Amino acid sequence: MNMLTSFRSELLKSKRTASLYVCLFAAAIIPLLLVFDTATPQAIEALSADPWNLHFKAGIEFMGTLILPMFIILICTLLPQIEYRNNTWKQLMSSPQPFAHIFFSKFLTVHLLVLLFFTAYNLLMLLSALVVNYRITAIEFFDHSIDWHQLIVANFRTYSACLAIISIQFWAGMRFKNAVTPIAIGFGLWILAAVLVIEVKWEHVDKFPFAYPILMIYSKYSAVISLILWKSIAYAVFFSGLAYLDFRLRKVKAA
Amino acid sequence: MMPNSAVIRISGLHYHYSREENILSDINLQVEQGNLYGFLGPNGSGKTTTLSLLLGLLKKQKGSIEIFGQEFQANRLNILKRTGSLIESPSLYRQLTARENLEVYRSVYGAKKERVGEVLKLVGLEDTGTKKAGNFSLGMKQRLAIALALLHRPELLILDEPTNGLDPGGIVELRELIKRLNKDEGITMLISSHLLSEVERMVSHLGIIFKGRMLFQGSLEELRLFQQKQSRLKIHSSDNEAAMDILKDYHPEKTMEGLLIPFRDYQEVALINSLLTKNRLGVYLLQPQERSLEQLFMDLTSTHS
Structure with a gap:
């Protein structure tokens, strides 16, 4: 029994669930908004200088701070809910698979969906740039080039900054039968992070994982981005380990 | 295997x-x-x-x-x-x-x-x-x-x-x-x-x-x-005290209406009847009380509750 078999089984059961639709819908929000954001002369002028890179920069800032955390909260809840809603945990746990394979194949599926979100988002951003180029002739996208390195780094940073959130939310999604609880926890912590960064300006906000995607766009933290990303990875490892331990030690309720 | x-x-x-x-x-x-x-x-x-x-x-x-x-x-x-x-x-x-x-x-x-x-x-x-x-x-x-x-x-x-x-x-x-x-x-x-x-x-x-x-x-x-072992025969005779004595080998149990005796089969019921009549007792009631498996299950589980 290898991990790939368990992973394949996970992918098969997510067929026709809301996960894929949520992924595509979430990925389309920012590209769609940016098509209409270029309506004012000021926006057109600002974008004309370096259209591709400014378009992608504006997109990833909104995506990383607003859409991606919400998408993670939803997807980490929806995926374990497949088992809760269908009452299939007992069947799954009594199948001949190591518990680690069951747990980590679900965890990998979440990451796969996040990566799918990134792919769809970037493709839709390209498409949205083409639409802007067609609609507003003053912006000459094809007279400029894309800084691919900058684009890849920005995507990598955004993904890494969310690793801790993925692990925490995945734990909550696996832990609670009621879908409202992990969503409430996620949104609560996300709003708290925004308040701590924007309103309170808490000096230790770099220790709060839900704040990391927001810190990525703050110039104040640009010098310590690498450190923040390492913290995100460390938190992700810690909370994934904790979530696995909790999963292993939990009793499957029997009447 | x-x-x-x-x-x-x-x-x-x-x-x-x-x-x-x-x-x-x-x-x-x-x-x-x-x-x-x-x-x-x-x-x-x-x-x-x-x-x-x-x-x-x-x-x-x-x-x-x-x-x-x-x-x-x-x-x-x-x-x-x-x-x-x-x-x-x-x-x-x-x-x-x-x-x-x-x-x-x-x-x-x-x-x-x-x-x-x-x-x-x-x-x-x-x-x-x-x-x-x-x-x-x-x-x-x-x-x-x-x-x-x-x-x-x-x-x-x-x-x-x-x-x-x-x-x-x-x-x-x-x-x-x-x-x-x-x-x-x-x-x-x-x-x-x-x-x-x-x-x-x-x-x-x-x-x-x-x-x-x-x-x-x-x-x-x-x-x-x-289940058979749990079956009882309900008896009411003209002299229940005497019947208790005659059937003492069957370990009878005295009740308000007469006596209860464990039995195996209907041949045993006939034998008990002939024992009573041979001893000149009037047999008013001879009622086998068999327990279905369902009753037995209920009894087993209720006596332990």
């Missing part, structure tokens, strides 16, 4: 969720190869907990569980590869078709692609096409769950209350399927139920659990013998 070897052997199993509440106390259960074993007990008696421990859904606290002669915890994967199960309600992905539901587990169990069609045919669901499992009737869902349990040709099938919620037609259909699988495919089965009438028509062996303790374990024949 050796004939008549124990497929399941549970000894001295205890389990508690909290220190104050013992869910299982000293459970000893043995299922031999080829048995169709009925695990009987009222709701909340500890059946599902026992089955959950058998499948590793709960961690054993005290006692031992051996399946196929192997200790469960140390051989979990090997044992589960040879075991099919259905715990409580059918566990199916509602958004998937019957075939897709089986496909989810096919590779996990290492079954070949053609086996999916075979088990669907075996449970009569080969023509469900693109219909989603969520739109199946409960009977169809139950049959699909059994198909899932049969996917890897298990040697042991553990079914928890498989007839729960089924209509009479569905119950008969499922009962026939279970009997056929046991007889034709030689699958050893452990089936739990809270209704004796439901399992006595298909099982060869029975275990009765109540409040976490085993009250009876043996073959259906042994239970019937036990």
Whole structure:
């Protein structure tokens, strides 16, 4: 029994669930908004200088701070809910698979969906740039080039900054039968992070994982981005380990 | 595998969720190869907990569980590869078709692609096409769950209350399927139920659990013998005191209306009658009180409550 078999089984059961639709819908929000954001002369002028890179920069800032955390909260809840809603945990746990394979194949599926979100988002951003180029002739996208390195780094940073959130939310999604609880926890912590960064300006906000995607766009933290990303990875490892331990030690309720 | 070897052997199993509440106390259960074993007990008696421990859904606290002669915890994967199960309600992905539901587990169990069609045919669901499992009737869902349990040709099938919620037609259909699988495919089965009438028509062996303790374990024949031993003859005569004396070898019991005597068969009833009449006693009432298996089950479980 290898991990790939368990992973394949996970992918098969997510067929026709809301996960894929949520992924595509979430990925389309920012590209769609940016098509209409270029309506004012000021926006057109600002974008004309370096259209591709400014378009992608504006997109990833909104995506990383607003859409991606919400998408993670939803997807980490929806995926374990497949088992809760269908009452299939007992069947799954009594199948001949190591518990680690069951747990980590679900965890990998979440990451796969996040990566799918990134792919769809970037493709839709390209498409949205083409639409802007067609609609507003003053912006000459094809007279400029894309800084691919900058684009890849920005995507990598955004993904890494969310690793801790993925692990925490995945734990909550696996832990609670009621879908409202992990969503409430996620949104609560996300709003708290925004308040701590924007309103309170808490000096230790770099220790709060839900704040990391927001810190990525703050110039104040640009010098310590690498450190923040390492913290995100460390938190992700810690909370994934904790979530696995909790999963292993939990009793499957029997009447 | 050796004939008549124990497929399941549970000894001295205890389990508690909290220190104050013992869910299982000293459970000893043995299922031999080829048995169709009925695990009987009222709701909340500890059946599902026992089955959950058998499948590793709960961690054993005290006692031992051996399946196929192997200790469960140390051989979990090997044992589960040879075991099919259905715990409580059918566990199916509602958004998937019957075939897709089986496909989810096919590779996990290492079954070949053609086996999916075979088990669907075996449970009569080969023509469900693109219909989603969520739109199946409960009977169809139950049959699909059994198909899932049969996917890897298990040697042991553990079914928890498989007839729960089924209509009479569905119950008969499922009962026939279970009997056929046991007889034709030689699958050893452990089936739990809270209704004796439901399992006595298909099982060869029975275990009765109540409040976490085993009250009876043996073959259906042994239970019937036990049932006979529990049968009483109600007697009312012209002189009940004298009748007590005449029938003292039968260990009579005095009641308000007369006496009660254990009896084996109707020949014994005739013999008792002739003994009384030979001693010139008028026999006003001679009423055999036989207990059905259902009553016996009720008695067994109520006397221990």
